[in-house]
Amino acid sequence: MFNRLSHKSVICVFITLILLSAGLLSLFYYLPYYIESRIIPGLAQKAGLESYAAQVKHIGISGAQAGPIFFGLNGKNHLEIKKINIDYTLGGLFKKKIKAITISGLRVTCRIEPDCIIIAGIKASENQSSQRPSSTFPDTDTMADLMSIAPFTLERLSANDAMVDLYWKGLQLKVPIEAKLNTSGLDNGSLSVQLRMKPRDSDIGLTAKLSKKDPVLRVKLEHLNLYLEHYADLLKYFPGLSIKGIVEAAGQAAFQIQPFDVMRFAVDASLSQSYCSFQPQKSRENSLKLIEAANMTWRISAQMPSKKNLSLTVNMLKDTDQHPKQVKIQTGGTTVHCGLTELMAEAKGQFRQNKLTARYHVTADNLAMALAESKAGAARMRLNGRLTHDDQTLIDNKLELEDASGKAAALQFKAPLTTVTSTVVFAPDNTQHNLRINGQATIDEASIKDSSAKIAARGIRIKIPVTWPPEKRTSAGNLDIKDIIYNRQSMGIVKGWLRQDGKHLAFNMTHSSKLLPGLNVTIKGKAGKQQTHVDVHAPAWRPEKDINLGDLIHDADGYEINGTFETRGQIQISSAKMQGWAWMDLKDGYLLNQEQALSLTGIQTRIRLQDLIAVESDPKQDLKIEKLHLGNINADDVHVNFKVQSARDVRINAAQMQWCQGKVNIAPTRLELPLKKISTVINCKKLNLVMMLEQLGVAQGSGDAVVSGRIPVQWYDKKIRIHKGFLTSPPGLTGIIELRKLGGANQFVNSLAPDTPQRTQLDIAMESIKNYKYTKIDLRLSSQDEMLLMQLQMKGRPNQLLPFAYDQAKGQLKRIEGKAQADFKGVDIDLNFSNPFDQILRYKDLFDLENLINKNFQKED
DSSP states (O other), rough: HHHHHHHHHHHHHHHHHHHHHHHHHHHHHHHHIIIIIIIIIHHHHTTEEEEEEEEEEEEEESSEEEOOEEEEEEEEEEEEEEEEEEEEOHHHHHHTEEEEEEEEEEEEEEOOSSSEEETTTTEEESSSSSSOOTBBBOOOOOOOGGGHHHHHEEEEEEEEEEEEEEEETTTEHHHHEEEEEEEGGGGGTTTEEEEEOOHHHHHOEEEEEEESOEEEEEEEEEEEEEEEGGGGGGGSTTEEEEEEEEEEEEEEEEEETTEEEEEEEEEEEEEEEEEEEOOSSSSTTTTTEEEEEEEEEEEEEEEEEESEEEEEEEEEEEOOOOEEEEEEEETTEEEEEEEEEEEEEEEEEEEETEEEEEEEEEEEEEEEEEEEEEEEEEEEEEEEEEEEEESSEEEEEEEEEEEEEEEEEEEEEEEEEEEEEEEEEEETTTTTEEOOOOOOOOEEEEEEEEETTTTTEEEEEEEEEEEOOOOSSOOOEEEEEEEEEEEEEEEEEEEEEEEEEEEEEEEEEEEEEETTOOOOEEEEEEOOSSSSEEEEEEEEOOOOOOOEGGTTTTTTOOOEEEEEEEEEEEEEEEOOOOEEEEEEEEEEEEETTTTTEEEEEEEEEEEEEEEEETTOOOOOOOEEEEEEETTTEEEEEEEEEEEEEETTTTEEEHHHHEEEEEEEEOOOOEEEESEEEEEEEEEEEEEEEHHHHHHTTTTTEEEEOOEEEEEEEEEEEEEEEOOEEEEEEEEETEEEEEOOOOOOHHHHHSSTTTOOOHHHHHHHHHHTTTTTEEEEEEEEEEEEEEEEEEEEEEEEEESSBBBBETTTTTTEEOOTTTTBBBOOOOOOOEEEEEEEEHHHHHHHHHHHHHHHHHHHOOOOO
């Protein structure tokens, strides 16, 4: 019995071995065919590809090897696998299980087009029709469908030495990839992936998990290291852009698959050793030329712990050496650079409810801006802001500038603190969005100085509200200036208001003079982008006491002026030019200087400048002076007709006055600053000779003798020069002249020896001119050094008997005291006088006036 059973058992075992061997043989022979004919074509068909070529090289007891394998589309290779290793056991094969599949040498191409992404020849378009062609991505309902074409379950799938060629706008990026997929849970609907990419020496590590029971894709960014300079070629479509730096990041996220949605995420990233510059190759004159940021280090932290909440933080890290990060911006002719020391931005919100709050803070030191010959800057800039978004977006900003300053030519500006606050409201309104801005700019204790004009202002405080869109009338701000200084003298204060008026800035200010009490000047107008209009008006005002010009103009001490003043002017500034006009009235005015014996009284004038900028007046301006007193010179009814050509050029068209009971006309004369030379001709008509000699300081007397003629005068090298001045009496006119106290003549006569012919002749002449009836008079004037030389020639006879008699013993005339008995029928008199100009006109003081004019009114080239 046992033998019979043993025999049967042996037969069964033998048959089983034969069947097993046949099964194994059929498996080994069938499996390559099955892989080549079923599995690979099935995978290609699911992906919309065609199986172009596949080869199974080896089938063993514990594994198999296939390759190379090519997947194609439309006859072209799009995906290549050099080798596939399959790791299994015989027991696993009977259980339809494979331990691992290792894919080596995967090559796949990804092309990014404007309207779609093409991966291995498969197009993924944003707008796909319901009738998809075979070349588009298929719909996959479950992860199990991925393995439904194969009769085995797979525990692990990995890819070694994989390479993805990414193409975008003619640029290529090769991305080496290592991947491991744990597919052992696919039967239960779970999948995990480990992915590592190393494009251009960078390193990116990712892990992902997906479960059918919990349809949430969980992705973890293990590490990310990017060297931005290795991707410089990707920036060729942004000409002029250069970026460098190292990006490091780590984080995790969870995504809902169907429908796709972001559940939560958290990312920490840093950008260190960064440098950024942007310099367009072609730019217009006023467009951006360069933006550059160097030595920057950033940290970015973003979190969304739940569907409702979101937070984002951006910080610029401070290096241990505390060196500021240099930022430079150049646009047109303007260059701005600063040292950025702190930058922080933080945002929090409710993702689902569309609510967000954010705050940010920026600090920069040594802010500087240069434009042509102008420059401006600030020691420190601080920007603080807050953003809230709910039904509307609200942004609050506060900008502070510490120790701001600027310089343009001779103009300098300083402000210890400048503050700009603004509130921006972005509110939805039906089909459009309304943007509203309310802000205010404040400047405290600022100062401004113009060294060329010798004017400065201190203690400037400005507060101006601003709105956008512009409102017709906003609330008014204010402008206060504690002190205005001109030529080192405190002139007064300014108070007024500023208001936004539509797209213009309206202002109304009053200058109250400290130096000239009671003088208030009103300045009002509108300033806009296209045009600025300014009106200046000083109402009629007469000082309670005389004004010392030394308080207004340096080195003009001693000149006192008074009168009724009134001034009005207007300036218009547009993008093309600046223009304006002004007029000034002076009524019942006078100018005095006791030391120089200068007195101008009864001054009446209106000067109208038709071009205020070029300082050009109307053609005919009049100046009237009732009385002029300068040294020994006295004149009346002075009339001057002139034109101001520029700030340096005054043309005297005509000038006349009453002098010595006659008239004096001055030929047209040009006065140019600096006053180096003045040339003119003084035309004299019927001047009383005695009065003239008296004012010239050479004689006193009386008489009706008049002379007319011309006196050429020049003023240069600080000297008055008269060349061949000649005055004469009218032909045929006779009269009586009485001269006494001839300058130095009596002393000269007494210095001569008694009873000499020279003394007797001079004595007769001196007695004759005490009462002389002339028939002709000539007066010649010239100058030598600083002396006025006068030669007086008179023809006629004494108008009375003279105290002389003929001495027979000596044979000559001699003086007889107390008895006049000599009757002379004719005596010609020739007298020479001289007198220093400084005694006539306070000569040197006039040159001080010249220096004063040149010093205070000459403009620098």
